[in-house]
Amino acid sequence: MTQGISTVLPSSPVKRGWPEEGITRVPAWIYSDPDLYRRELNEFFGGDSWNFVGLECEVPEVGSFKRAWIADRQVIVVRDADGINVVENRCSHRGGAIVWQNKGKTKMLTCPYHQWGFDLKGNCRGVSLKRGVHGEGGMPEDFDMEKHGLCKLRVACVGGSIWATFSGTVPPFEEYCGPVAMQRLTRLMPGRSLRMLGQSRQLIPCNWKLYFENTRDPYHGTLLHTFFITFGLYRADSRHVTAPQQGGMHSVNFAAPGERKGDGSITRELKRFRDIKLNDMEAVQFVDEYGDGEMTAMQLFPGAFVQQHANILAIRTIIPKGVGETEVDWTYFGYADDDEKMQRIRLKQANLLGPSGFVSMDDSELLKQMQNQVAGYHESIGVVEMGGRDVKPQVTMATEVGIRAFYDFYRHRLGL
Amino acid sequence: MNDSNTAPCISDELERDLRHLYEDYTDTVDSQDLETWPSYFTEDCLYQVISRENHEAGLPHATIHCVGLAMVRDRALATRECTVYEPRYLRHFLQRLRVTDIVNEEAHVRGGFLLIESVSDEAPRILLTGHYLDVVVRTPEGLKFRQRLCVYDNFRIHNSLVFPV
Numbered sequence: 156m157t158q159g160i161s162t163v164l165p166s167s168p169v170k171r172g173w174p175e176e177g178i179t180r181v182p183a184w185i186y187s188d189p190d191l192y193r194r195e196l197n198e199f200f201g202g203d204s205w206n207f208v209g210l211e212c213e214v215p216e217v218g219s220f221k222r223a224w225i226a227d228r229q230v231i232v233v234r235d236a237d238g239i240n241v242v243e244n245r246c247s248h249r250g251g252a253i254v255w256q257n258k259g260k261t262k263m264l265t266c267p268y269h270q271w272g273f274d275l276k277g278n279c280r281g282v283s284l285k286r287g288v289h290g291e292g293g294m295p296e297d298f299d300m301e302k303h304g305l306c307k308l309r310v311a312c313v314g315g316s317i318w319a320t321f322s323g324t325v326p327p328f329e330e331y332c333g334p335v336a337m338q339r340l341t342r343l344m345p346g347r348s349l350r351m352l353g354q355s356r357q358l359i360p361c362n363w364k365l366y367f368e369n370t371r372d373p374y375h376g377t378l379l380h381t382f383f384i385t386f387g388l389y390r391a392d393s394r395h396v397t398a399p400q401q402g403g404m405h406s407v408n409f410a411a412p413g414e415r416k417g418d419g420s421i422t423r424e425l426k427r428f429r430d431i432k433l434n435d436m437e438a439v440q441f442v443d444e445y446g447d448g449e450m451t452a453m454q455l456f457p458g459a460f461v462q463q464h465a466n467i468l469a470i471r472t473i474i475p476k477g478v479g480e481t482e483v484d485w486t487y488f489g490y491a492d493d494d495e496k497m498q499r500i501r502l503k504q505a506n507l508l509g510p511s512g513f514v515s516m517d518d519s520e521l522l523k524q525m526q527n528q529v530a531g532y533h534e535s536i537g538v539v540e541m542g543g544r545d546v547k548p549q550v551t552m553a554t555e556v557g558i559r560a561f562y563d564f565y566r567h568r569l570g571l
Numbered sequence: 572m573n574d575s576n577t578a579p580c581i582s583d584e585l586e587r588d589l590r591h592l593y594e595d596y597t598d599t600v601d602s603q604d605l606e607t608w609p610s611y612f613t614e615d616c617l618y619q620v621i622s623r624e625n626h627e628a629g630l631p632h633a634t635i636h637c638v639g640l641a642m643v644r645d646r647a648l649a650t651r652e653c654t655v656y657e658p659r660y661l662r663h664f665l666q667r668l669r670v671t672d673i674v675n676e677e678a679h680v681r682g683g684f685l686l687i688e689s690v691s692d693e694a695p696r697i698l699l700t701g702h703y704l705d706v707v708v709r710t711p712e713g714l715k716f717r718q719r720l721c722v723y724d725n726f727r728i729h730n731s732l733v734f735p736v
Contacts, residue, residue, distance in 0.1 A: 353632025
């Protein structure tokens with residue numbers, strides 16, 4: 156160091172902008188900046204977006220409810236005689252949580268603090284001691300319970316999945332998704348009754364965007380994930396469509412693992428590829444349920460990732476828990492009319508995903524390492540030029556177009 | 572659940588053999604000895620690491636789900652050969668092991684576990700806490716698990732559960 160310390164220390168914080176190369180670069184500071192994180196929560200998750208909150212089969216009867224999280228805001232998903240309602244899990248009185256259980260059944264939503272009662276649509280039906288005690292106290296005469304219901308979210312139900320938004324201005328769900336994403340969603344959820352298989356939850360110590368990018372990045376799929384390569388489930392020479400949607404907001408990827416270009420030489424080039432045999436092949440054999448030979452992975456901004464990997468059906472919910480922590484909740488499902496064999500296959504194949512998944516484990520381990528480095532080297536810049544520099548859909552997995560398209564959308568939305 | 576008044580009568584031999592089984596198993600998983608691990612299970616076993624949330628709701632999805640010894644062997648092989656993870660040490664602590672029933676010469680056993688993980692450059696943390704729901708049978712090679720359900724209380728798992736519980 157040739158200069159004195161006083162001259163190399165910056166007099167003001169480094170300006171946190173976007174590199175001039177544009178969407179082919181991602182600056183590391185965006186993964187650890189607390190102010191930006193707060194904006195993302197308010198403007199994305201709490202703003203103009205549709206968020207996955209559960210399956211209709213999770214709340215099967217009138218009065219069945221579940222608690223869900225849209226980033227750090229808790230909501231109650233509850234069924235009444237007219238259908239599904241989603242309300243904030245926040246009493247209109249003092250703001251306390253009404254529901255403390257993750258699932259249950261009730262006739263009324265009652266806040267434990269002062270016993271204010273709400274019906275299953277969230278309308279206020281009772282204020283304790285409203286008239287006071289022995290003529291003393293109580294609410295003012297003109298207190299209007301109708302104006303003090305729970306905050307209600309807009310709800311969209313598609314093929315048994317439930318989506319909700321805090322926004323009064325976001326377009327209807329179908330328009331928000333766009334035709335391609337809707338087609339991919341209704342391919343899996345055409346209205347056939349669904350069966351809940353279970354939930355899996357993990358906390359990945361990384362910024363939510365690192366997880367978000369990872370699920371849009373087919374490039375790493377055949378390199379990091381040895382399990383995929385070994386068992387031919389996802390290979391560099393499979394036909395793979397990588398298609399950003401709605402200006403980069405969503406992403407639709409699908410692959411036909413049976414269709415290969417060439418003679419397999421690409422896979423042979425991958426250094427770690429070798430032949431290992433499993434004792435129980437049902438865990439990796441793909442039953443072509445939809446007759447198109449395809450596997451699909453679709454991300455609906457900001458927090459949902461809808462996936463059909465072989466015969467595993469799952470919706471992942473990204474729930475940011477702080478600038479450097481992200482909960483990922485996996486909702487595994489099948490169809491109500493699945494036979495015993497199909498259910499067995501789904502449960503076996505689920506060993507590939509989640510916190511102990513032969514594939515997903517690589518990602519959770521890797522993303523933790525990523526967060527440490529982007530937070531430490533916050534002035535550094537990532538490069539995303541695989542597959543070119545634009546945002547057009549591509550028929551290859553050797554591309555980072557999904558990440559570029561997302562940051563194109565992201566920068567516009569946040570004015571970065 | 573049986574309390575001490577209705578607990579089944581256990582021979583000294585069974586009690587001793589069970590203690591050895593649990594201590595040996597714990598030593599094997601703490602040593603990350605994936606090659607020995609399948610030898611604790613019968614051919615027709617069920618091995619699951621399942622959240623209490625799913626288990627109590629009767630939902631079948633498990634974080635680790637092995638039906639039969641073939642899948643247990645595959646879990647060991649795939650963990651060893653096909654996954655990428657940060658180096659870590661694991662330590663299982665067992666508590667209040669008890670035989671809750673004996674049906675057709677199979678011992679139903681319940682016991683608490685605490686699993687502490689020490690990853691790379693970090694302080695140790697509780698990775699899982701929960702209980703085993705086991706069915707143990709006598710075979711020519713000694714006692715083995717026909718069923719081992721590792722039911723964890725955690726709402727969520729911190730990052731990854733790499734090794735068997």
